[in-house]
Amino acid sequence: MSIVKVLEGSEAVALAVKACRPQVISAYPISPQTHIVEGIAKFVADGDLDSEYVRVDSEFSAASVISGASAAGSRAYTASSSQGLLLMSEVLYASCGMRLPFVITGVNRTVSAPISIQVDQQDTMSLRDCGMIQLFVESSQEAYDAHIAAFKIAEDPKIILPVMVCMDGWVLTHSYERISLSDQEDVDRFLPPFQPADFLDVDNPKTWGSIGEEDMVMELRYSVQQTMQYAKGRIKEIFAEWAEISGRDYGGLIESYRTDDAEVILLAMGSMTGTIKDAVDNLRSEGDKVGLVKIRSYRPFPYEEIWEAVKGAKAVAVVDANLSLGSEGAIGMDLKAKFYGAPNAPLVVDVIAGLGGRDVNESRIRKIVEEVKEAQVSGFFLREPYWAGLNPTIVP
């Protein structure tokens, strides 16, 4: 059973988190994340959520508090964005290595300098290497459901890793959408209380956070890598299980949209995929064979599923709302690395788009498709990324 309300994206997330009953929540403000922790604070203040709500001194402490709480055996949650996520990065690396299964909402926002509060995916994607599972969402409804799944994924006895649900700032956090809210009983049935096998226990004292030297660091990294591989299956199963209960199905690690006979496939994550779907529909109606692959799980990276979805196409345009300065967009790199050497692999064009809130609208998407078609003629070898919507007249 569900009820439907018109809600701000942040409120939808706050309600999802409330339904998951985290025992410890830490909160520090940063735009455009703040509405989420404010929403949760009100639930606690009104007695609607029985959680320890810790108002911390920094994002570094926000991530540390949920790490300590998780080690002590509690379900724990926080949310942050941009600079806050960068400040957390050292904590997140350590907590992944120590296998602390909390959930964080990473509200996508660009990073300084220049200081800007506008959306892109540079912040969350720069945390891709730390060992967190990262899910990206298209809509606030998907954000709502992904948070409920996220706790179950994190706490899976064979996973035990932090999960970050990455949602675009403003576009999702501050816009209103029709949201189906699940019944508390359904969430409770899906997500039982957190009962970790290991926690800081005075009756069974253990030493946590030991030194590992050259004889074990590789093995511990390998074990997280193996867990990531295992998680690919579990993420699909857990979303399917929640789809069964909630009636809302988004697919597994990716969503393929009109890719079956597509010649050019756009590949993207986050809220822009909604716009891209409209553009694909319009281009299709004009006779263009285009499609979209939406990545839902960025880490682990679902290259097997992506390959299956795009292997018949002529070209893939990767729309990266991030950039590794001096190289190219991060998804483009991932894809090219995996596709290199594959017989008859589609050509991959990296597109840098949407940095710092630059709009990714239908006309820009159409230009990207045109660019890819042109590039198919002129060739891809050692090609620089295409910058969608760049204004060369003001480049310093």
Place this chain on the structure above:
Amino acid sequence: MTAKKDAQQEDLFVSGHRACHGCGMALSVRHILKATGKDVIVVTPTGCLETFTSPYGYSPWRVPWIHHLFENGPSIATGVAAALRAQKKNTTRVVGIGGDGSTFDIGFGALSGMLERGDDVLYICVDNGAYMNTGGQRSGATPLYAATSTHPAGKESVGKVEMKKNVPMIVAAHGIPYVATASVAYVKDLQKKVKRAMEFRGPRYIQVDTPCPSVWGFPSDHTLEVGRMGVQSGLIPLFEMEEGEITHVRKIKKQVPVEAYLRGQKRFRHLFGTEGEKEIAEIQALADKNIKKFGLLGKSKA
């Protein structure tokens, strides 16, 4: 407490760890845990204590213990305390034990946050006055005119020219219920303070002077003697504060000249050559100021 009684207490920090000979920190932690008892979870930020107690597969800790990072010991402790509250485990207490690098410098913001929030954590700084884990670099806890590897003495340098940060008073200014200073040279006093601290709820702070033979530069069987001289010179005043007021000071029967304390340590050796008289006089003035400020001279009441 008699020696016999002490020996009968269960050791929760056992032998076999990898501290240097004569480590004041290891000794103090052993006695701190005897005073807390075993219903505690210990949080230790990165530093000597973490390094010499946690090579994977070995541990002297007989209580649950967690190390996470250098600058977040107090925030990890907050998280553990919050989890215990959420799980209604009301008897189990959280004890943070960190060095001066994490407490005075890199984790100071987190410590201040923890104090301000009123979290139920006893935070103990085992202070050896420099970054010993990395070989003895200057910290905010390094005393005036000590030579360190990042502020060595030389033709143009008399060692550290800044004062030691007054963390106990800064901590007290947060309005927390209990603050104390202690020394590993006075173990009974240290244990009494830990036990007193455990009687309060909320954030509490104890700073323990823990001489380091390896970096201060004295023979490893002189740790307690060096510690005692520090206290008896007046440089390390031992006091307790409850609810913001000084409630007890450990008296000194006869003040030891700072020169006697400094002379035995290589980190002050540069003050005993052709120059250094002026600096020693300045250090003596600091000790004298403490004697006056805390009323250290005389006989203890208890």
